[in-house]
Amino acid sequence: MDKQLSQPIFPNSLDELKSKHSPNFYSKSLYSDQLKELAVCRDVTIKGDDKKTQEFANELSNSVNAKWVYYPWLNSAYEILDEKEFVEVRTNRNQLKITPEEQQQLSESTISIAGLSVGNSVALTLAMERVGGHLILADYDELELSNLNRLRTGIPQIGLHKGVIAKRQIAELDPYIKVTLFDEGVTDKNITSFLNKDVDILVEVCDSLDLKLSLRERAKEIEIPVIMDTNDRGMIDIERFDLEPDRPIFHGFLEDLNMTNEELKNPENKLSLVQRIVGEDISERLKKSMPEIGKTISSWPQLASGVMLGGAASTNICRRILLNEHKKSGRFYVDFEQIIGS
Template identity: 50%
Template sequence: MLLGYNVGTEYYKGYKPSFYRLQDKGESGKLKELLSQTPAIQIYDTIESQLSELAKINNPQKQLTSNEVTDFINEYRNGAPLDECGVWVYYPWSQKLVHLLDEEDFIQVRTSRNNYKIKPEELQILRKKKIGIIGLSVGQSIALTIATERVCNELHLADFDTVELANMNRLSNCNVYNLGASKAIITAQKIAELDPYLIVTCFSEGITESNIDAFLGEGSTQLDILVEECDSIDVKILSRIKAREKKIPVVMDTNDRGMLDVERFDLEPERPIFHGNLKEDIDLTRLKDLTNKEKLPMLDAMVNLSALSERMKYSLSEMGKSINTWPQLASSVMLGGAMVTDTCRRILLSETTSSGRYYIDFSELIK
């Protein structure tokens, strides 16, 4: 090991940034202490540029002069130094300290170019919503697209797995120094670096019978949508049964032929899972011991193997021979991120009420 030192996974356990508002003397003192104890800290301060953006967004009907922007910033400061405007956000995993607008102004500026594709009143509805994502290989693209578009205010992320080199054919937001790190933690860190005000909770042990209720939540903490993207058949079944009990809709992307599955258990609480294609009297404890060949009939019920692309069918025939798992392409995963995000937004805004299975197959659409 180079220099006998290995950062390892300890470096990646944290995913929540720290906030320091310098107008509070206690927090100001804590930040000074952090700076004195962290000589390698990197500081990024573009608060004046962010305030300039805020000024222009709040005055869309006129082209502000530089003097008018300065007047806006001075009025915003109200006599306080620029250092005390907004909030300083510290990311301990990268030792970066960033000066940002505080929450309301930050969200206004960051989402300003969503208007009116997402109306201001719709943004306020979405700010009360919670989405859970199980499986963060395919799910990472979905989580980051949801966060970027700010389709919700809170995310639950679940995956027991760590980043491997072979995963990086489709994890576009992972770097080689993320190898060995929790997929859930890495995804949460990326979201915090995009928008530190989004509330993220990680279940880095994955989903089990003992924590599924905590993941889905109860009452005011309950998820509004479950996005299921895991490989484990037992978790696929368990999560749907539990989501149906709690009347939570389930959305799934299979990243082959652009297949998207929607199960509106919120509107149809008696709806059979997987559209009735799978028998529900299954011993979940036995599923973990099944071979890939024994799992195929269940996979057929879940995704309709006959409707898979020819290349995916061939890939399945090669599992255990020339490959050890099914392939996934980055382009398909990115498409899934877009499809699931758009569908979740429309479900949350009551723009769509249907259950079903849908395809956006590029090979059919673009001959």
């Protein structure tokens, strides 16, 4: 995989872009319009007054730099605000649900996301809200048609690596967010790099049970919190190994099995172990589905509405953990059928 084709490029000029990357490309300047947005953000009293807005924008142009960003996969370049002002405008509508001081704090955090089916929704929601200035993504898989029931992408991306899709989506949204991609997924060889001591939170949304265990063992070792979404009944699982380093993995649901790590990681034991981990408090439809996995249905059933809800819930918890507003471990539900009823 050509990594150059999955990350934005910041050329010093269009001439440099032509000489180094592409002689022919689409280009468009968004700088002037974004300067006007910046002007209104800094003085809301001029909103609706085109003359005053333009005057202030002209004044800002003396101190606010423009920057070209080139997207190789689109063969397109756009002139935008420099990073500080770009982020100021893009996050302006977050205020004051997120204060400017909190936004800065969030931008200095690093979040690792394992699994990019459900994790795609998590990564994009984190990026939109700008919770995390550095997102570390891991998956080994390519997009298939059956993934389009829950991933916000389309037919032209079928066959493309899921990590590349997510990385491109984030770059088109905000090219200043740093994204690191582990395109082989998380392995025994790279797990310590994927989960290093600079990581603030792990969001674990992968299918592999042995990887779920390995990731928690590593997170517990370096004392970082783990968030897991199951997209069933809006269940969000939180393990605060940062506050409770002796906390048992998976809340102790597997402790009484007296299995070795190898037995826990044996694929033949997967379904029964997953049932113990998610518990009995699952939806009736999932209860009916689980015995059919590997028989009449190919994998764990997921719906777009549950995946999108998981992206929202995971982002909310990440933000509140990073701002020291949430300190609980446990299992929590945002169950629409229970809340809204029939």
